[in-house]
Amino acid sequence: MEFDTSIFFEALTSPAYLEGVQITIALTVVAMVFGLILGLVVALLRGSANRVLRGIAWTYIWIFRALPSLLLLFLVWDGLPQLVPALKGDWFSAFIAASVALSINEGAYAAEIIRGGLLSVDEGQRLAARALGLSPTKVFSKVIAPQMIRVTIPPLSNDFVSMLKLTSLASVISLQELLARSHSAVSTTFKFAEYYAAAAVYYLVLVSVFMVVQAQIERRFVWMSQGSSGLSRVQRVRQFATIR
Amino acid sequence: MTQQPPVGHLLDEALLGEPVASTAGGADEFVLEAVGLHKRYGHNEVLRGVTFGVQRGDVKAVLGPSGSGKSTMLRCLALLEPVESGELVPLPERVLARERREIGMVFQRFNLFPHLTALGNVMIGLTEVRDRDRKEARTIAQSMLARVGLAERERFFPSELSGGQQQRVAIARALVMNPKVMLFDEPTSALDPELVGEVLAVMEELAREGMTMVVVTHEVGFAKRVADRVIMMDAGSIIEDAPPDEFFGNPRQERTRKFLEAVD
Numbered sequence: 001m002e003f004d005t006s007i008f009f010e011a012l013t014s015p016a017y018l019e020g021v022q023i024t025i026a027l028t029v030v031a032m033v034f035g036l037i038l039g040l041v042v043a044l045l046r047g048s049a050n051r052v053l054r055g056i057a058w059t060y061i062w063i064f065r066a067l068p069s070l071l072l073l074f075l076v077w078d079g080l081p082q083l084v085p086a087l088k089g090d091w092f093s094a095f096i097a098a099s100v101a102l103s104i105n106e107g108a109y110a111a112e113i114i115r116g117g118l119l120s121v122d123e124g125q126r127l128a129a130r131a132l133g134l135s136p137t138k139v140f141s142k143v144i145a146p147q148m149i150r151v152t153i154p155p156l157s158n159d160f161v162s163m164l165k166l167t168s169l170a171s172v173i174s175l176q177e178l179l180a181r182s183h184s185a186v187s188t189t190f191k192f193a194e195y196y197a198a199a200a201v202y203y204l205v206l207v208s209v210f211m212v213v214q215a216q217i218e219r220r221f222v223w224m225s226q227g228s229s230g231l232s233r234v235q236r237v238r239q240f241a242t243i244r
Numbered sequence: 245m246t247q248q249p250p251v252g253h254l255l256d257e258a259l260l261g262e263p264v265a266s267t268a269g270g271a272d273e274f275v276l277e278a279v280g281l282h283k284r285y286g287h288n289e290v291l292r293g294v295t296f297g298v299q300r301g302d303v304k305a306v307l308g309p310s311g312s313g314k315s316t317m318l319r320c321l322a323l324l325e326p327v328e329s330g331e332l333v334p335l336p337e338r339v340l341a342r343e344r345r346e347i348g349m350v351f352q353r354f355n356l357f358p359h360l361t362a363l364g365n366v367m368i369g370l371t372e373v374r375d376r377d378r379k380e381a382r383t384i385a386q387s388m389l390a391r392v393g394l395a396e397r398e399r400f401f402p403s404e405l406s407g408g409q410q411q412r413v414a415i416a417r418a419l420v421m422n423p424k425v426m427l428f429d430e431p432t433s434a435l436d437p438e439l440v441g442e443v444l445a446v447m448e449e450l451a452r453e454g455m456t457m458v459v460v461t462h463e464v465g466f467a468k469r470v471a472d473r474v475i476m477m478d479a480g481s482i483i484e485d486a487p488p489d490e491f492f493g494n495p496r497q498e499r500t501r502k503f504l505e506a507v508d
Protein backbone atom coordinates (compact mmCIF):
# COMPACT_ATOMS: atom_id res chain seq x y z
CA MET A 1 0.00 0.00 0.00
CA GLU A 2 1.19 3.40 -0.92
CA PHE A 3 -0.09 6.01 1.53
CA ASP A 4 2.24 8.70 2.73
CA THR A 5 0.89 9.70 6.12
CA SER A 6 3.16 12.71 6.35
CA ILE A 7 1.60 14.17 3.19
CA PHE A 8 -1.82 13.38 4.60
CA PHE A 9 -1.14 15.25 7.86
CA GLU A 10 0.55 18.06 6.05
CA ALA A 11 -2.55 18.49 3.91
CA LEU A 12 -4.80 18.39 6.98
CA THR A 13 -2.98 21.26 8.62
CA SER A 14 -2.18 23.26 5.51
CA PRO A 15 -3.42 26.88 5.32
CA ALA A 16 -4.90 26.10 1.91
CA TYR A 17 -7.21 23.47 3.39
CA LEU A 18 -8.14 25.64 6.36
CA GLU A 19 -9.09 28.47 4.03
CA GLY A 20 -11.07 26.04 1.91
CA VAL A 21 -12.96 24.82 4.97
CA GLN A 22 -13.80 28.39 5.93
CA ILE A 23 -15.24 29.03 2.49
CA THR A 24 -17.21 25.77 2.66
CA ILE A 25 -18.70 26.73 6.04
CA ALA A 26 -19.45 30.30 4.96
CA LEU A 27 -21.18 29.18 1.76
CA THR A 28 -23.22 26.55 3.62
CA VAL A 29 -24.42 29.03 6.22
CA VAL A 30 -25.20 31.79 3.72
CA ALA A 31 -27.04 29.43 1.35
CA MET A 32 -29.05 27.89 4.23
CA VAL A 33 -29.99 31.22 5.79
CA PHE A 34 -31.21 32.72 2.51
CA GLY A 35 -32.70 29.38 1.47
CA LEU A 36 -34.75 29.20 4.68
CA ILE A 37 -35.95 32.78 4.33
CA LEU A 38 -36.98 32.09 0.73
CA GLY A 39 -38.55 28.80 1.79
CA LEU A 40 -40.62 30.44 4.54
CA VAL A 41 -41.88 33.13 2.18
CA VAL A 42 -42.74 30.60 -0.52
CA ALA A 43 -44.44 28.27 2.00
CA LEU A 44 -46.58 31.14 3.31
CA LEU A 45 -47.44 32.19 -0.25
CA ARG A 46 -48.55 28.65 -1.00
CA GLY A 47 -51.03 28.91 1.83
CA SER A 48 -52.23 32.33 0.69
CA ALA A 49 -55.85 32.99 -0.22
CA ASN A 50 -54.69 34.78 -3.36
CA ARG A 51 -54.59 32.50 -6.42
CA VAL A 52 -51.86 34.46 -8.16
CA LEU A 53 -49.55 34.32 -5.14
CA ARG A 54 -50.24 30.61 -4.74
CA GLY A 55 -49.42 30.15 -8.42
CA ILE A 56 -46.12 32.01 -8.12
CA ALA A 57 -45.10 29.86 -5.15
CA TRP A 58 -46.09 26.65 -6.92
CA THR A 59 -44.13 27.62 -10.04
CA TYR A 60 -41.04 28.46 -7.99
CA ILE A 61 -41.07 25.06 -6.32
CA TRP A 62 -41.82 23.31 -9.61
CA ILE A 63 -38.86 24.87 -11.45
CA PHE A 64 -36.18 24.94 -8.80
CA ARG A 65 -36.79 21.49 -7.46
CA ALA A 66 -36.47 20.15 -10.99
CA LEU A 67 -33.17 21.79 -11.92
CA PRO A 68 -29.95 20.02 -10.91
CA SER A 69 -27.84 22.12 -8.53
CA LEU A 70 -24.90 21.90 -10.90
CA LEU A 71 -26.94 23.28 -13.79
CA LEU A 72 -28.20 26.07 -11.56
CA LEU A 73 -24.61 26.96 -10.66
CA PHE A 74 -23.65 27.24 -14.34
CA LEU A 75 -26.79 29.22 -15.12
CA VAL A 76 -26.11 31.79 -12.42
CA TRP A 77 -22.32 31.99 -12.93
CA ASP A 78 -22.11 31.90 -16.74
CA GLY A 79 -25.64 32.40 -18.02
CA LEU A 80 -26.86 35.27 -15.88
CA PRO A 81 -24.07 37.80 -16.72
CA GLN A 82 -24.83 37.21 -20.39
CA LEU A 83 -28.45 38.25 -19.78
CA VAL A 84 -27.74 40.94 -17.18
CA PRO A 85 -24.63 42.92 -18.17
CA ALA A 86 -24.44 44.55 -14.73
CA LEU A 87 -23.25 41.19 -13.40
CA LYS A 88 -20.16 41.23 -15.60
CA GLY A 89 -18.24 43.30 -13.03
CA ASP A 90 -15.54 41.85 -10.79
CA TRP A 91 -17.80 42.12 -7.74
CA PHE A 92 -19.92 39.21 -9.03
CA SER A 93 -17.64 36.62 -7.49
CA ALA A 94 -17.89 32.86 -7.60
CA PHE A 95 -18.91 32.98 -3.92
CA ILE A 96 -21.84 35.28 -4.64
CA ALA A 97 -22.91 33.22 -7.65
CA ALA A 98 -22.75 29.99 -5.65
CA SER A 99 -24.68 31.59 -2.77
CA VAL A 100 -27.43 32.69 -5.14
CA ALA A 101 -27.70 29.36 -6.94
CA LEU A 102 -27.68 27.21 -3.79
CA SER A 103 -30.08 29.51 -1.91
CA ILE A 104 -32.61 29.34 -4.73
CA ASN A 105 -32.22 25.58 -4.79
CA GLU A 106 -32.59 25.20 -1.03
CA GLY A 107 -35.56 27.59 -0.99
CA ALA A 108 -37.58 25.17 -3.11
CA TYR A 109 -36.88 22.24 -0.78
CA ALA A 110 -37.29 24.22 2.43
CA ALA A 111 -40.62 25.59 1.20
CA GLU A 112 -42.08 22.10 1.07
CA ILE A 113 -40.65 21.14 4.46
CA ILE A 114 -41.95 24.32 6.07
CA ARG A 115 -45.35 23.86 4.41
CA GLY A 116 -45.47 20.40 5.93
CA GLY A 117 -44.56 21.91 9.31
CA LEU A 118 -47.35 24.45 9.01
CA LEU A 119 -49.86 21.74 8.10
CA SER A 120 -48.80 19.68 11.12
CA VAL A 121 -49.95 22.37 13.55
CA ASP A 122 -53.47 21.61 14.72
CA GLU A 123 -56.11 24.03 13.45
CA GLY A 124 -57.33 24.45 17.04
CA GLN A 125 -54.07 26.22 17.91
CA ARG A 126 -54.77 29.08 15.52
CA LEU A 127 -58.36 29.21 16.74
CA ALA A 128 -57.38 29.39 20.41
CA ALA A 129 -54.74 32.04 19.72
CA ARG A 130 -57.20 34.18 17.78
CA ALA A 131 -59.83 33.70 20.47
CA LEU A 132 -57.40 35.16 23.03
CA GLY A 133 -57.17 38.27 20.88
CA LEU A 134 -53.65 37.77 19.54
CA SER A 135 -52.92 39.77 16.41
CA PRO A 136 -52.34 37.76 13.21
CA THR A 137 -48.58 38.37 13.45
CA LYS A 138 -48.47 37.15 17.04
CA VAL A 139 -50.63 34.15 16.26
CA PHE A 140 -47.86 33.12 13.90
CA SER A 141 -44.78 34.12 15.90
CA LYS A 142 -45.93 33.06 19.38
CA VAL A 143 -48.09 30.02 18.66
CA ILE A 144 -47.67 28.57 15.16
CA ALA A 145 -43.95 29.13 14.56
CA PRO A 146 -42.59 27.30 17.64
CA GLN A 147 -44.67 24.23 16.82
CA MET A 148 -43.74 24.40 13.16
CA ILE A 149 -40.03 24.73 13.93
CA ARG A 150 -40.12 21.67 16.15
CA VAL A 151 -41.25 19.33 13.39
CA THR A 152 -39.05 20.90 10.73
CA ILE A 153 -35.75 20.61 12.64
CA PRO A 154 -34.97 17.01 11.57
CA PRO A 155 -35.70 17.44 7.83
CA LEU A 156 -34.06 20.87 7.71
CA SER A 157 -31.00 19.46 9.47
CA ASN A 158 -30.85 16.90 6.73
CA ASP A 159 -30.85 19.73 4.20
CA PHE A 160 -28.06 21.43 6.11
CA VAL A 161 -25.87 18.35 5.84
CA SER A 162 -26.72 18.01 2.16
CA MET A 163 -25.84 21.64 1.63
CA LEU A 164 -22.47 21.21 3.32
CA LYS A 165 -21.66 18.66 0.64
CA LEU A 166 -23.41 20.44 -2.23
CA THR A 167 -21.04 23.38 -1.77
CA SER A 168 -18.33 21.16 -3.25
CA LEU A 169 -20.10 21.56 -6.61
CA ALA A 170 -19.06 25.20 -6.59
CA SER A 171 -15.51 24.02 -7.29
CA VAL A 172 -16.59 23.79 -10.96
CA ILE A 173 -17.21 27.53 -11.07
CA SER A 174 -13.72 28.14 -9.65
CA LEU A 175 -14.75 28.73 -6.03
CA GLN A 176 -11.75 27.74 -3.89
CA GLU A 177 -13.64 25.76 -1.29
CA LEU A 178 -12.45 22.54 0.32
CA LEU A 179 -12.80 20.19 -2.64
CA ALA A 180 -11.22 22.67 -5.06
CA ARG A 181 -8.22 22.90 -2.73
CA SER A 182 -7.71 19.16 -2.73
CA HIS A 183 -8.15 19.09 -6.52
CA SER A 184 -5.39 21.57 -7.08
CA ALA A 185 -3.10 19.80 -4.62
CA VAL A 186 -3.72 16.51 -6.41
CA SER A 187 -3.15 17.94 -9.87
CA THR A 188 0.41 18.91 -9.06
CA THR A 189 1.41 15.99 -6.81
CA PHE A 190 -0.75 13.06 -8.04
CA LYS A 191 -1.11 11.97 -4.41
CA PHE A 192 -4.82 11.27 -4.79
CA ALA A 193 -5.47 9.21 -1.67
CA GLU A 194 -3.64 11.52 0.74
CA TYR A 195 -5.23 14.80 -0.37
CA TYR A 196 -8.73 13.46 -0.88
CA ALA A 197 -8.63 11.62 2.46
CA ALA A 198 -7.70 14.86 4.17
CA ALA A 199 -10.72 16.56 2.58
CA ALA A 200 -12.91 13.62 3.67
CA VAL A 201 -11.77 14.06 7.26
CA TYR A 202 -12.81 17.70 7.19
CA TYR A 203 -16.28 16.89 5.85
CA LEU A 204 -16.67 14.20 8.51
CA VAL A 205 -15.66 16.60 11.27
CA LEU A 206 -17.96 19.34 9.99
CA VAL A 207 -20.98 17.02 9.85
CA SER A 208 -20.17 15.61 13.30
CA VAL A 209 -20.01 19.09 14.82
CA PHE A 210 -23.32 19.90 13.19
CA MET A 211 -24.92 16.76 14.63
CA VAL A 212 -24.01 17.95 18.12
CA VAL A 213 -25.52 21.35 17.36
CA GLN A 214 -28.69 19.71 16.05
CA ALA A 215 -29.07 17.65 19.22
CA GLN A 216 -28.72 20.83 21.30
CA ILE A 217 -31.40 22.58 19.27
CA GLU A 218 -33.76 19.60 19.47
CA ARG A 219 -33.32 19.52 23.22
CA ARG A 220 -34.72 23.01 23.47
CA PHE A 221 -37.87 21.82 21.77
CA VAL A 222 -38.65 19.00 24.17
CA TRP A 223 -41.67 20.31 26.02
CA MET A 224 -41.37 18.49 29.31
CA SER A 225 -41.25 20.04 32.78
CA GLN A 226 -38.52 17.74 34.11
CA GLY A 227 -36.33 19.13 31.38
CA SER A 228 -34.70 16.51 29.28
CA SER A 229 -32.23 15.68 32.06
CA GLY A 230 -34.44 12.98 33.55
CA LEU A 231 -34.73 11.20 30.25
CA SER A 232 -32.24 9.03 28.49
CA ARG A 233 -31.12 10.12 25.06
CA VAL A 234 -33.24 7.46 23.41
CA GLN A 235 -36.34 8.60 25.29
CA ARG A 236 -35.63 12.17 24.34
CA VAL A 237 -35.35 11.30 20.68
CA ARG A 238 -38.55 9.26 20.93
CA GLN A 239 -40.41 12.06 22.63
CA PHE A 240 -39.16 14.42 19.96
CA ALA A 241 -40.26 12.10 17.21
CA THR A 242 -43.82 11.97 18.51
CA ILE A 243 -45.57 14.57 16.47
CA ARG A 244 -48.73 15.79 18.04
CA MET B 245 -67.83 11.00 42.00
CA THR B 246 -64.08 11.46 42.32
CA GLN B 247 -62.53 14.00 44.60
CA GLN B 248 -62.82 17.48 43.19
CA PRO B 249 -60.21 20.19 43.46
CA PRO B 250 -60.93 23.15 45.68
CA VAL B 251 -62.15 25.98 43.51
CA GLY B 252 -61.30 29.47 44.73
CA HIS B 253 -62.94 32.80 44.10
CA LEU B 254 -62.54 33.25 40.36
CA LEU B 255 -63.70 36.76 39.47
CA ASP B 256 -61.54 38.69 41.89
CA GLU B 257 -61.68 42.41 41.19
CA ALA B 258 -58.33 43.05 42.87
CA LEU B 259 -56.72 40.52 40.57
CA LEU B 260 -58.46 41.10 37.27
CA GLY B 261 -59.51 44.73 37.46
CA GLU B 262 -62.97 46.16 36.95
CA PRO B 263 -65.56 43.37 37.10
CA VAL B 264 -66.91 43.58 33.57
CA ALA B 265 -68.48 40.17 33.82
CA SER B 266 -70.58 40.39 36.95
CA THR B 267 -74.12 41.66 37.27
CA ALA B 268 -72.81 44.72 39.09
CA GLY B 269 -73.37 46.89 36.03
CA GLY B 270 -76.74 47.63 34.47
CA ALA B 271 -79.03 44.69 34.11
CA ASP B 272 -80.69 44.05 30.74
CA GLU B 273 -77.49 45.00 28.98
CA PHE B 274 -76.76 42.79 26.03
CA VAL B 275 -73.24 41.45 26.07
CA LEU B 276 -73.65 39.59 22.82
CA GLU B 277 -76.42 39.89 20.35
CA ALA B 278 -76.90 38.15 17.06
CA VAL B 279 -79.89 38.70 14.80
CA GLY B 280 -80.69 36.45 11.87
CA LEU B 281 -77.29 34.81 11.48
CA HIS B 282 -76.76 32.87 8.29
CA LYS B 283 -73.69 30.78 7.67
CA ARG B 284 -72.88 28.23 5.03
CA TYR B 285 -69.93 26.04 4.18
CA GLY B 286 -70.15 25.46 0.45
CA HIS B 287 -73.66 24.20 -0.20
CA ASN B 288 -74.20 23.23 3.39
CA GLU B 289 -76.27 25.82 5.23
CA VAL B 290 -75.14 25.47 8.84
CA LEU B 291 -76.99 28.41 10.38
CA ARG B 292 -80.39 29.38 9.02
CA GLY B 293 -81.28 32.65 10.66
CA VAL B 294 -80.23 32.32 14.29
CA THR B 295 -81.27 35.11 16.62
CA PHE B 296 -79.60 34.95 19.97
CA GLY B 297 -78.91 37.42 22.75
CA VAL B 298 -76.95 37.16 25.97
CA GLN B 299 -77.43 39.68 28.76
CA ARG B 300 -75.12 40.36 31.66
CA GLY B 301 -75.15 37.51 34.13
CA ASP B 302 -77.04 35.12 31.87
CA VAL B 303 -76.06 31.47 31.86
CA LYS B 304 -77.39 29.84 28.72
CA ALA B 305 -77.02 26.18 27.91
CA VAL B 306 -77.24 25.11 24.29
CA LEU B 307 -78.28 21.55 23.48
CA GLY B 308 -78.81 19.77 20.21
CA PRO B 309 -77.65 16.86 18.07
CA SER B 310 -74.24 17.01 16.42
CA GLY B 311 -74.33 18.92 13.17
CA SER B 312 -77.14 21.15 14.39
CA GLY B 313 -74.92 24.23 14.22
CA LYS B 314 -74.21 24.72 17.95
CA SER B 315 -70.44 24.99 17.63
CA THR B 316 -70.69 27.13 14.51
CA MET B 317 -73.01 29.51 16.30
CA LEU B 318 -70.54 29.78 19.17
CA ARG B 319 -67.64 30.47 16.82
CA CYS B 320 -69.62 33.16 15.07
CA LEU B 321 -70.50 34.71 18.43
CA ALA B 322 -66.80 34.58 19.36
CA LEU B 323 -66.06 36.53 16.17
CA LEU B 324 -63.87 33.69 14.98
CA GLU B 325 -65.84 33.11 11.80
CA PRO B 326 -67.47 35.57 9.46
CA VAL B 327 -71.18 35.20 8.85
CA GLU B 328 -72.95 35.76 5.55
CA SER B 329 -75.78 37.88 6.82
CA GLY B 330 -77.18 39.06 10.08
CA GLU B 331 -76.22 41.55 12.74
CA LEU B 332 -72.75 40.20 13.45
CA VAL B 333 -71.25 41.99 10.51
CA PRO B 334 -67.96 40.51 9.34
CA LEU B 335 -65.22 42.95 10.22
CA PRO B 336 -61.63 43.14 9.02
CA GLU B 337 -59.34 40.78 10.89
CA ARG B 338 -57.42 43.51 12.68
CA VAL B 339 -60.49 45.10 14.19
CA LEU B 340 -61.80 41.71 15.24
CA ALA B 341 -58.62 40.90 17.16
CA ARG B 342 -59.34 43.84 19.47
CA GLU B 343 -62.94 42.81 20.07
CA ARG B 344 -62.14 39.16 20.63
CA ARG B 345 -60.24 39.84 23.82
CA GLU B 346 -63.58 40.72 25.45
CA ILE B 347 -64.84 37.20 24.78
CA GLY B 348 -63.44 34.14 26.53
CA MET B 349 -63.59 30.87 24.65
CA VAL B 350 -63.09 27.32 25.90
CA PHE B 351 -62.82 24.50 23.38
CA GLN B 352 -63.82 20.87 23.37
CA ARG B 353 -60.24 19.77 22.71
CA PHE B 354 -58.71 22.31 25.14
CA ASN B 355 -56.33 23.70 22.49
CA LEU B 356 -53.66 24.56 25.03
CA PHE B 357 -50.38 25.66 23.49
CA PRO B 358 -48.13 22.59 23.79
CA HIS B 359 -44.89 24.58 23.78
CA LEU B 360 -45.86 26.59 26.85
CA THR B 361 -46.20 25.46 30.47
CA ALA B 362 -49.55 25.70 32.25
CA LEU B 363 -48.35 29.05 33.58
CA GLY B 364 -47.14 30.16 30.15
CA ASN B 365 -50.53 29.32 28.64
CA VAL B 366 -52.29 31.53 31.19
CA MET B 367 -49.71 34.33 30.87
CA ILE B 368 -49.58 34.67 27.10
CA GLY B 369 -52.82 36.64 26.77
CA LEU B 370 -51.74 39.04 29.50
CA THR B 371 -48.28 39.71 28.06
CA GLU B 372 -49.08 39.63 24.35
CA VAL B 373 -52.58 41.10 24.25
CA ARG B 374 -53.08 43.05 27.47
CA ASP B 375 -49.49 44.37 27.44
CA ARG B 376 -48.87 43.54 31.09
CA ASP B 377 -45.23 43.15 32.12
CA ARG B 378 -44.08 39.61 32.74
CA LYS B 379 -43.80 39.90 36.51
CA GLU B 380 -47.32 41.20 36.92
CA ALA B 381 -48.68 38.66 34.43
CA ARG B 382 -46.96 35.87 36.33
CA THR B 383 -48.56 36.89 39.63
CA ILE B 384 -52.02 37.07 38.09
CA ALA B 385 -51.61 33.78 36.24
CA GLN B 386 -50.28 31.96 39.32
CA SER B 387 -53.19 33.18 41.40
CA MET B 388 -55.70 32.13 38.74
CA LEU B 389 -54.14 28.68 38.41
CA ALA B 390 -54.38 28.28 42.19
CA ARG B 391 -58.07 29.17 42.06
CA VAL B 392 -58.82 26.42 39.57
CA GLY B 393 -56.89 24.04 41.84
CA LEU B 394 -53.69 23.79 39.80
CA ALA B 395 -51.11 25.73 41.83
CA GLU B 396 -48.90 22.64 41.93
CA ARG B 397 -48.98 22.18 38.19
CA GLU B 398 -47.82 25.55 36.89
CA ARG B 399 -44.52 24.25 35.54
CA PHE B 400 -46.07 21.29 33.74
CA PHE B 401 -46.58 21.21 30.01
CA PRO B 402 -50.01 20.31 28.57
CA SER B 403 -48.78 16.86 27.49
CA GLU B 404 -48.10 16.11 31.17
CA LEU B 405 -51.57 17.06 32.40
CA SER B 406 -54.80 15.06 32.47
CA GLY B 407 -57.67 16.18 30.25
CA GLY B 408 -59.51 17.69 33.20
CA GLN B 409 -56.41 19.61 34.29
CA GLN B 410 -55.83 20.84 30.75
CA GLN B 411 -59.39 22.11 30.51
CA ARG B 412 -59.06 23.91 33.83
CA VAL B 413 -55.89 25.60 32.55
CA ALA B 414 -57.83 26.56 29.41
CA ILE B 415 -60.56 28.13 31.55
CA ALA B 416 -57.93 30.03 33.56
CA ARG B 417 -56.30 31.18 30.31
CA ALA B 418 -59.60 32.69 29.17
CA LEU B 419 -60.53 34.12 32.59
CA VAL B 420 -57.38 36.16 33.17
CA MET B 421 -58.35 38.25 30.17
CA ASN B 422 -61.33 39.46 32.25
CA PRO B 423 -63.82 38.73 29.48
CA LYS B 424 -67.36 40.08 29.35
CA VAL B 425 -68.67 36.67 28.47
CA MET B 426 -67.36 33.09 28.46
CA LEU B 427 -68.28 30.75 25.63
CA PHE B 428 -67.85 27.01 26.22
CA ASP B 429 -67.87 24.65 23.24
CA GLU B 430 -68.65 21.19 24.66
CA PRO B 431 -66.03 21.64 27.39
CA THR B 432 -66.42 18.16 28.84
CA SER B 433 -67.07 16.08 25.72
CA ALA B 434 -63.44 15.06 25.22
CA LEU B 435 -62.94 14.06 28.86
CA ASP B 436 -62.93 10.68 30.51
CA PRO B 437 -66.09 10.40 32.64
CA GLU B 438 -64.22 10.62 35.94
CA LEU B 439 -62.68 13.95 34.92
CA VAL B 440 -65.90 15.71 33.96
CA GLY B 441 -66.76 16.71 37.56
CA GLU B 442 -63.65 18.80 38.17
CA VAL B 443 -64.30 20.93 35.08
CA LEU B 444 -68.00 21.35 35.81
CA ALA B 445 -67.13 22.39 39.38
CA VAL B 446 -65.08 25.32 38.06
CA MET B 447 -67.85 26.29 35.64
CA GLU B 448 -70.50 26.16 38.36
CA GLU B 449 -68.42 28.40 40.60
CA LEU B 450 -68.02 30.80 37.69
CA ALA B 451 -71.79 30.89 37.14
CA ARG B 452 -72.38 31.40 40.86
CA GLU B 453 -70.10 34.44 40.80
CA GLY B 454 -72.20 36.01 38.08
CA MET B 455 -70.15 35.37 34.93
CA THR B 456 -72.11 35.67 31.71
CA MET B 457 -71.86 32.28 30.03
CA VAL B 458 -72.99 30.38 26.96
CA VAL B 459 -72.36 26.66 27.28
CA VAL B 460 -72.80 24.21 24.43
CA THR B 461 -73.04 20.89 26.23
CA HIS B 462 -74.45 17.40 26.44
CA GLU B 463 -74.43 17.55 30.26
CA VAL B 464 -78.16 17.65 30.98
CA GLY B 465 -77.50 17.69 34.74
CA PHE B 466 -75.34 20.80 34.41
CA ALA B 467 -77.94 22.55 32.29
CA LYS B 468 -80.65 21.77 34.87
CA ARG B 469 -78.60 22.94 37.84
CA VAL B 470 -76.85 26.00 36.45
CA ALA B 471 -78.53 27.47 33.39
CA ASP B 472 -81.08 30.29 33.43
CA ARG B 473 -82.28 29.27 30.02
CA VAL B 474 -81.82 26.18 27.90
CA ILE B 475 -81.76 26.37 24.13
CA MET B 476 -82.35 23.59 21.67
CA MET B 477 -80.78 23.79 18.24
CA ASP B 478 -81.68 21.65 15.29
CA ALA B 479 -80.68 21.90 11.62
CA GLY B 480 -79.21 25.37 11.97
CA SER B 481 -82.10 26.94 13.87
CA ILE B 482 -83.05 27.54 17.49
CA ILE B 483 -86.24 25.54 17.98
CA GLU B 484 -86.75 25.90 21.71
CA ASP B 485 -85.66 28.48 24.29
CA ALA B 486 -87.02 28.05 27.80
CA PRO B 487 -86.09 28.02 31.50
CA PRO B 488 -84.72 24.61 32.53
CA ASP B 489 -87.86 23.46 34.43
CA GLU B 490 -89.99 24.07 31.40
CA PHE B 491 -87.41 22.83 28.90
CA PHE B 492 -86.86 19.51 30.62
CA GLY B 493 -90.29 19.15 32.25
CA ASN B 494 -92.53 20.09 29.39
CA PRO B 495 -90.74 20.69 26.09
CA ARG B 496 -92.94 22.19 23.40
CA GLN B 497 -91.24 20.69 20.38
CA GLU B 498 -91.49 17.04 19.48
CA ARG B 499 -87.87 17.23 18.28
CA THR B 500 -86.69 18.38 21.75
CA ARG B 501 -88.66 15.60 23.44
CA LYS B 502 -87.05 12.97 21.21
CA PHE B 503 -83.57 14.41 21.73
CA LEU B 504 -83.95 14.41 25.53
CA GLU B 505 -85.13 10.79 25.47
CA ALA B 506 -82.11 9.84 23.40
CA VAL B 507 -79.68 11.68 25.70
CA ASP B 508 -81.13 10.02 28.83
